[in-house]
Amino acid sequence: MSRSPDRTAVPRYLAGRLLQAAVVVWAAFTVVFAIQRLVPGDPVELMLSGRNGFEAVPPEDVARVRAELGFDRPIIVQYLDAAVSALRGDFGTSIQTGRPVAAMIAEALPATLELGLTALALSVVAGIVLAVAANLPRGGAARALPGLAVSLPSFLVGLVLIQLFALRWPLLPSLGGSGLPGLVLPACTLAIPGAALVGQVLGRSLAETLREPYCETLRATGASRTRVVLGHGLRNAAIPAVTVAGVLTGGLIGGAVVVETVFSRQGIGRIVQFAVSTQDLPVVQGVVVVAAAGFAGVNLAIDLLYPVLDPRTVRRPAQRVRTVKA
Amino acid sequence: MKRAVLDRVRKTGARDDKPGIPAKKGLRGGASRAGNVLAGAVLALVAGWALRPGWFAGHSAIEGVPAERFRPPGPGHPFGTDQLGRDVFARVVHGTAPSVQAAVLAVALGLAAGVLLGLLAGFFGGLPETLIMRGVEIPLAIPSVLLSLTVISVLGFGTVEIGLAVGVTGIATFARVTRARVLQVRASPHVEAAVLAGGRPARVLVRHVLPFTAGPVLALAALDFGLVVLAVSSLGFLGYGAPPPAPEWGALVAGGRDHLATAWWLTVLPGLTVAAVVLAAGRVSRALQDGGEA
Numbered sequence: 001m002s003r004s005p006d007r008t009a010v011p012r013y014l015a016g017r018l019l020q021a022a023v024v025v026w027a028a029f030t031v032v033f034a035i036q037r038l039v040p041g042d043p044v045e046l047m048l049s050g051r052n053g054f055e056a057v058p059p060e061d062v063a064r065v066r067a068e069l070g071f072d073r074p075i076i077v078q079y080l081d082a083a084v085s086a087l088r089g090d091f092g093t094s095i096q097t098g099r100p101v102a103a104m105i106a107e108a109l110p111a112t113l114e115l116g117l118t119a120l121a122l123s124v125v126a127g128i129v130l131a132v133a134a135n136l137p138r139g140g141a142a143r144a145l146p147g148l149a150v151s152l153p154s155f156l157v158g159l160v161l162i163q164l165f166a167l168r169w170p171l172l173p174s175l176g177g178s179g180l181p182g183l184v185l186p187a188c189t190l191a192i193p194g195a196a197l198v199g200q201v202l203g204r205s206l207a208e209t210l211r212e213p214y215c216e217t218l219r220a221t222g223a224s225r226t227r228v229v230l231g232h233g234l235r236n237a238a239i240p241a242v243t244v245a246g247v248l249t250g251g252l253i254g255g256a257v258v259v260e261t262v263f264s265r266q267g268i269g270r271i272v273q274f275a276v277s278t279q280d281l282p283v284v285q286g287v288v289v290v291a292a293a294g295f296a297g298v299n300l301a302i303d304l305l306y307p308v309l310d311p312r313t314v315r316r317p318a319q320r321v322r323t324v325k326a
Numbered sequence: 327m328k329r330a331v332l333d334r335v336r337k338t339g340a341r342d343d344k345p346g347i348p349a350k351k352g353l354r355g356g357a358s359r360a361g362n363v364l365a366g367a368v369l370a371l372v373a374g375w376a377l378r379p380g381w382f383a384g385h386s387a388i389e390g391v392p393a394e395r396f397r398p399p400g401p402g403h404p405f406g407t408d409q410l411g412r413d414v415f416a417r418v419v420h421g422t423a424p425s426v427q428a429a430v431l432a433v434a435l436g437l438a439a440g441v442l443l444g445l446l447a448g449f450f451g452g453l454p455e456t457l458i459m460r461g462v463e464i465p466l467a468i469p470s471v472l473l474s475l476t477v478i479s480v481l482g483f484g485t486v487e488i489g490l491a492v493g494v495t496g497i498a499t500f501a502r503v504t505r506a507r508v509l510q511v512r513a514s515p516h517v518e519a520a521v522l523a524g525g526r527p528a529r530v531l532v533r534h535v536l537p538f539t540a541g542p543v544l545a546l547a548a549l550d551f552g553l554v555v556l557a558v559s560s561l562g563f564l565g566y567g568a569p570p571p572a573p574e575w576g577a578l579v580a581g582g583r584d585h586l587a588t589a590w591w592l593t594v595l596p597g598l599t600v601a602a603v604v605l606a607a608g609r610v611s612r613a614l615q616d617g618g619e620a
Contacts, residue, residue, distance in 0.1 A: 028467035035476050151604040153556055155563045155579055156597030159586060163594075167587045174586075254471025258560050262583075272472070273564055276479045284479045288472045295469055 013307065021300040028292030029086060032285050033079055037071075044071055069095075069282075082285075091286030096278050101286035104271060109290075112267035115186055115259070116252045122191035123248065127198020128234075131241075134203040135210060135229050143203065149196035154255055158189040158262035175264040186263045190255050194248050201244045206237040239310045242302060249298040253291045365609035372603055375422035385413035387420035387573050396589050406591040408582070418596050421573035425600075428489035428558045428567070433550050435493030440500020441543060447501065448508025449531050455505075462501045470495040474561060483566045485574070492557045496550055503546050504539050511538045545614040552607030559600045575600050 044066045066072050069092075070081065085092070091101035133142035165185060166174030173182050209215060210233050218228045256269035264270075268287055275283035375382055385403075390410035397407040405414035440462075447458040465473055477491035511517060512535065520530045555575075561567065562576025570577065575596055582592025 024467040027464045031465050031468060031473075032476050036480055147608065148605070151552070151556070151608060152601050153559055153563075153576075153579075153597055153604075155560060155576070156593070156601065159579065159583065159593045159597070163586055163590055250469035253469045257471055257475070258563065261564060272475060276475045277565060279479055279482075281479060284476055288468055288476055291472055292468050296467065 010307075014304070017300055017303040020303075021296040024296040024299070025289070025293045026083075028296075029083065029289050030079075032288050033082060036281050036285060037075060037078065044069065086289060091289070092282040094275070094280055094283045096275070096280045096283075101282050104283065105268065105286055105290055108266060108268045108271050111265060112256055112260070112269060115183065115190060115265065115267060116256060118183055118187040119190035119194065119252055119255075120248065122187055123194030123198055126191065126195035127202060130195065130199030131202035131206050131237075132229055132234065134199070135206045135233070136226055142199075146196035146199040146203070149192050150200075152192065154189055154193065154258050155262055157192055158185070158259055161185045161189060162263075182265075186259050186265060189262070190252060190259045193251055193255060197244055197248055197251065198241065202237060202241040205240045206233050209233045209237040212236075239306075242306065242309060245302050246295070246299040250295055253295060361609060362613045365606035365613075368602055368606035369610060372422055372426065372606075375419045376426040377423075379416075379420045379423065383413070383416035383419040385416040387412065387417045388571055396585070398589075399591050399595070405595040406589065408589070408592055409585060414578075414592060414595060417573040417578055418575070418599050421575050421578055421596070424485045424568055424572065425555065425558055425562065425575040428485045428492070429551060429554045431486065431489030432491075432493035432496065432554045432558065433547055435490060436496025436500050436550060436554075437543065437547055439493075440497045440502075441504045441539065443497070444501040444504025445508055445531060445536065445539070448505040449512060449527070449535060459501070459505065462498045465494065466498055471557070471560070474557065478561065478566050483569070485568050488558055488561045488567055491561065492554050495557075496554070499550070500543065500546060503542050507539045507542050508535055511535050541614075545611050548607055548614055549611035552604040552611070555600060555607065556604050 044062055063072075070078055073081075082092075089102050091105075093100055094104060097104070130142050130145060133139050162174045162185060165172050172184055174185075206229065210228065215228050215233060218232060219225065223231075256267060257273050258269070259265075260267045260269035261273050268291070272284060272287040274280075275287065379387075390408070390412035392411050394403075394407050394411040395409060397403050397411075399406040403413050403415065405418060407413055408417070443458050443462055447455040468476070473495050474488075474491040477494055478487055481487040481490065517530065517534050520534045521527075525534075558567075559574075559576035559579070562574045563580045565577070565580060567574045567577050570581070578596040579593050579600075582589065582596070585592055
């Protein structure tokens with residue numbers, strides 16, 4: 001068997017995906033910049049006048065802040081300057097706190113990563129359980145559960161969990177708790193939509209796998225349905241389901257904003273929530289670009305992991321269904 | 327995120343039921359029809375709340391009766407009363423209009439922009455198609471909640487602002503679905519005939535292609551409506567909607583946070599209302615889809 005045509009395939013695949021991830025982050029930066037500078041309305045006046053825009057702001061103050069932020073320069077100069085600074089990890093200074101945005105993000109990142117990774121692990125485990133249960137005999141309830149779970153607003157779930165497990169039965173801290181006990185309720189809240197997603201996609205993939213001839217053959221030889229699902233179906237069904245990890249990450253990043261607010265946890269989500277409330281544009285921009293970079297990083301990791309799980313994809317990368325939307 | 331989930335699930339499209347179990351099928355068909363009717367009724371009721379809140383709520387949403395503070399749900403106050411003695415049910419009913427307005431605006435923006443771009447991309451093909459579809463996908467680099475927050479940080483707070491911020495995140499999905507449908511329709515004989523008969527592209531597009539995209543696009547819009555209600559109420563919860571004391575679903579839940587220990591109904595009942603609407607919209611969307619396929 002000749003392998004020579006494949007020798008360049010792997011490096012080319014790698015380079016292509018790396019480039020794509022870089023382009024995605026650059027696109028995210030550009031979108032935020034465009035929204036902040038090109039949308040009708042004056043961001044500086046909006047920032048100074050507070051949330052409702054009732055108070056009149058002296059024009060000289062507006063001009064001063066505009067000069068401080070560099071908003072008085074030509075738009076293309078602003079864009080290039082911001083892009084070069086962002087490449088160096090400099091997102092400017094917060095208007096509210098006067099501190100460098102990068103430092104604020106770096107401080108808050110560990111708490112959000114801790115929350116996000118715990119929720120990710122929980123949603124994968126719970127999603128697999130749901131998917132398997134849905135494909136076992138009498139799995140009707142497990143099949144209905146994900147559809148129900150995605151319809152629940154996460155602020156409701158979080159508040160109900162606080163009500164039950166912190167207030168009615170004081171087992172866990174309700175707000176701002178630290179360490180493992182403080183992590184349980186927020187992580188569970190954040191994990192629920194993700195678990196529903198994994199359960200849905202993996203469940204369908206598993207149902208399809210079970211209709212494959214080899215599974216039918218296994219059943220015909222007398223293997224129980226449970227054995228076929230756990231011993232054979234799950235591993236093969238997991239390959240297409242890996243692609244949802246990107247969507248899952250996007251959901252976790254967005255969900256963290258609500259969950260950190262509900263549980264009064266310090267973190268990236270809380271920072272962006274406060275920054276939007278106070279129209280602190282540099283902070284919003286910094287957080288969104290960092291989140292988009294993380295998002296692109298996960299999608300890159302999936303792209304690199306995929307050929308390891310399923311070698312056919314390197315030669316036919318177009319076959320994969322890409323869903324970047326979060 | 328959820329929009330993408332359902333998008334995916336729709337694409338994968340596999341039904342769980344194996345063919346050839348007719349005995350169960352009939353039973354489930356009846357139950358699912360009842361479910362569809364119930365879902366439709368929920369949406370109709372919510373539409374009524376949004377248009378004529380006075381018909382459904384006997385109490386004021388703004389004025390409270392101080393003597394009736396923190397009444398648990400019961401006769402007279404089905405959802406209880408809050409810290410100012412305001413009827414929570416009345417606040418939910420009156421809060422429907424801003425929530426639904428924002429959601430309808432969001433769906434309308436996503437639908438109008440998405441369908442227009444998808445039509446042009448699918449019909450003309452080639453370079454315009456590549457440019458449009460790549461352009462539509464650029465905002466997908468940002469997780470949708472953060473994209474909405476970015477828009478709000480520039481536009482400011484309010485019902486319309488929330489609607490626009492959420493609508494922007496839906497354009498790509500509508501554009502993709504429309505384009506896919508247009509590609510199918512464009513190849514059909516009646517479009518070819520219209521082009522050969524000398525119809526101008528714009529006319530062919532509007533008269534002979536657009537009507538056929540309605541099925542999948544409407545099913546998507548119903549699905550989108552539920553997810554958009556979820557997103558809108560989350561933004562309301564974060565405090566970006568109309569300022570208090572105006573009732574809005576998400577803001578109602580946020581307002582009940584301070585009384586979590588004593589008055590569960592302030593958060594749970596408005597929150598469950600949101601969940602019921604989202605579920606119902608998902609159900610109606612599925613029914614529309616199945617109807618379209620059959």
